[in-house]
Structures are given as structure tokens and as C-alpha cells.
Amino acid sequence: MKELLARLRGKVFQLKCRLAKNEIRIGNGLRIYKRLILHGNGTLIIGENCTIGGIKGDREQYVSLDTLNRDARIEIGRNVKLYAVRLSCRYSIKIGDNVHIEETGIMDTDFHSIERERSEPLNENKANCEIKIGNNVKIGARSIVAKGVKIGDAAVIGPGSVVIRSIPSSSLALGNPAKVVER
Amino acid sequence: MSCVAMSNFAKFVKLFRENPYAAASLVKAFLRGSVNILYYKCVNPRVVIKQPFFVYEKFEVSGPGRVCIDANCSIFPSVFRGVSIITLTPQAEVRIGNYCSFGGMMIRCQREVEIGDRAMAGYSLIQDTLFTEDLNLCENNYGQNAQTDSGVKIGKNVWIGAHSCILQNTRIGDDSVISLGAVCRNMEVKDYHLASGNPCRHSLPIARIVQYRGASK
Numbered sequence: 430m431k432e433l434l435a436r437l438r439g440k441v442f443q444l445k446c447r448l449a450k451n452e453i454r455i456g457n458g459l460r461i462y463k464r465l466i467l468h469g470n471g472t473l474i475i476g477e478n479c480t481i482g483g484i485k486g487d488r489e490q491y492v493s494l495d496t497l498n499r500d501a502r503i504e505i506g507r508n509v510k511l512y513a514v515r516l517s518c519r520y521s522i523k524i525g526d527n528v529h530i531e532e533t534g535i536m537d538t539d540f541h542s543i544e545r546e547r548s549e550p551l552n553e554n555k556a557n558c559e560i561k562i563g564n565n566v567k568i569g570a571r572s573i574v575a576k577g578v579k580i581g582d583a584a585v586i587g588p589g590s591v592v593i594r595s596i597p598s599s600s601l602a603l604g605n606p607a608k609v610v611e612r
Numbered sequence: 613m614s615c616v617a618m619s620n621f622a623k624f625v626k627l628f629r630e631n632p633y634a635a636a637s638l639v640k641a642f643l644r645g646s647v648n649i650l651y652y653k654c655v656n657p658r659v660v661i662k663q664p665f666f667v668y669e670k671f672e673v674s675g676p677g678r679v680c681i682d683a684n685c686s687i688f689p690s691v692f693r694g695v696s697i698i699t700l701t702p703q704a705e706v707r708i709g710n711y712c713s714f715g716g717m718m719i720r721c722q723r724e725v726e727i728g729d730r731a732m733a734g735y736s737l738i739q740d741t742l743f744t745e746d747l748n749l750c751e752n753n754y755g756q757n758a759q760t761d762s763g764v765k766i767g768k769n770v771w772i773g774a775h776s777c778i779l780q781n782t783r784i785g786d787d788s789v790i791s792l793g794a795v796c797r798n799m800e801v802k803d804y805h806l807a808s809g810n811p812c813r814h815s816l817p818i819a820r821i822v823q824y825r826g827a828s829k
Contacts, residue, residue: 486674567743
């Protein structure tokens, strides 16, 4: 029953996006268990059979996908499960297939420079800021992924970790900053 | 028994004279706790809560497992959240001792979580698996072993700081402190030790810290 409702909500959302916004492409079989918030006018691509929901035991949190300008591009692969994930994208965020993410903030920009004026960050460009998350990656609750990080295939990020450097494929990373514990 | 009740009543009268607003909110919390106890008695008999139970903020239990909360526990607001306890499997068991006070804590239990008497916790997370939304992920994964992994055991009079995570295979001794933002996994904190850091590796004896600071005589 719950799944049927979620599928219905996904279908309605897909139709709404097809009619109103042509920069958003959503694959079939989307399930929305909890509300999904979109901001901005960038590109958003969601693959087939994705699941979007809240985290267990916390009613306040939901998935929000923000694009900060027109060139921003979020790509989400197939069979991706996002639970209470906050994405904010200025350049590009790519998420592979069969990814499982819980209660995490992913942002590919610092929003401000470190000078006193707090103006736009100077040395940011698409090459050093884009985030790539490979296939079969799992990210635990209450962790943060910062700009310019590439996470390899089948890596596991434990709960409560802050990822600021790239993580190699098929490894377990933990801590602040996240370091590889097991390979 | 009546003597203890009288002394509690005398304490309440003293509180009412000093701060009537606090006394009123205490009565409100007591009533809210009673309503909670009645609700879980009717809806989910696997949840056992003893009187008195003081609820100042939203309290929530869900899942098929067993939850036991001893007497005189209280639940306070923190970061706009109350306490939520989620059991993921029917074998899961959460036991909480008496005189505990929690604010904004979340417990997600797959195996076993035990918290001793007089524990305090802020906005923290106690979780004995790495991933909670999909239990198939917990079986064969890096850093997890379904056969040997055990739950979380926390001793008496432990203070758990805000934004900390306590993950599987953790034992915390009596009178110890988990500091702000610490993440404990696969470790043992001895009695009267301070654990800090993300990831938390070592724990320091509190007696020696106090000695270095010159606070003890």
C-alpha cells in the first residue's frame, strides 16, 4: 500500500516535471516516500527505479536537490536510494548506479571565499570542484561530502564522517577527515 | 514506601514555592509521560515503561523489537527534537536504566543497546549497524560481520555529548564521558575515562586530567 502510494507520487512528480520544466528528466519507476524539494533552474537527471525517502525516526528531514545556477548539473543513476540527502550543486554532481545514501550533505562549492568580504570563491572551477560518486557506494548517516571528492566503486563511508579527500574503490573510510580503515 | 513518596511530595512543594512555572511544567511532563505509557500499553505491548516518566518533548518508539525503560527517566527538548527509539528486527532489545535524562537522542537498534542508570545524553546517535534503511547491506560489508558483531553497552552515570555517534561493538564503562562530536566504533572505554575525536581511538583517564589542571586537592 505504502509502495503503491509512493509510486503514484513519483508518477505525478514525473508528469509535473515533463509539463513544467524541460531541464529535469526523470526515469520510470520513481518512488517518493517523503517529500522531495527542488530549487534552482539547473539540469537534473534521475535514472530508473530510484527511491526517495526520509530517515527512520526523524520526521523533520527530507531529500532536497538544489541547483545554484543554470550550468549546474546533477546526474543520478539507476536503482539509487536517497534517504534524507541534501545535495547543493553549483558545478556538477554525478552519482552512479545502485548507490545507497542516508542522511548526508553533499555540496560541491564553499559558497564564500575565505577573505573578509565573503565574496564568491575565486579559485573554484568545474575541474576541481565536481563530485563523482561511483557505483555500489554506501554512505552512512550524518556524514558530509565536500567539493572535489571522487569516491571509487563499491566504497563504504561510515556514519559521522567528513569526506574532504578522494576515497579509492572498495574500501571503508571513517572519521573527520575520512581515512581508509580497511581495504 | 510512603516515606519516599512524602519526601518526593515535600520536594515538589519546595519547587512550587521557589519556581511555580517549573513545577507546572513538571506536572505537565508527568501527565504527558503517563499518556505515553498508556498508549504503548495499548498499542505495542513489547514496549515497557515504568512510572514516573517525564516527557517534555516528543517521544517515539517504533519497530518490532523490545524496549524497556526503567522508572524516573525524563526526556527533554534539544535541537527541536525529542527522543526516538527504532528497533529494526524482532530480536532487537533496548534497555534503559532509571534516572536517565535524554534530549534529542536517536537509537536505531538491530541487536542490543543497553544504557545504565543515571545516563545523560544530548543530540546524539546510537546505532549498532552502519546502515539502517536496508538490512541486507549489514550482512556482508566492509567493517561489518553479522556473526561476531555485538551491540552497544553503556554503563552507569555516563555523559554523552551532543553530535556524537556510538556505533557497533562499543563498551563504555561507568562514570565516563563521551565528548562533543566523538564517533566510537569497535572500542572499549574503561571506567572514568574521557573519549573524544572522530574516529575515536584512545580514551584518557579523567582523574589524571583533573590532576594536571590542578583542580583536585
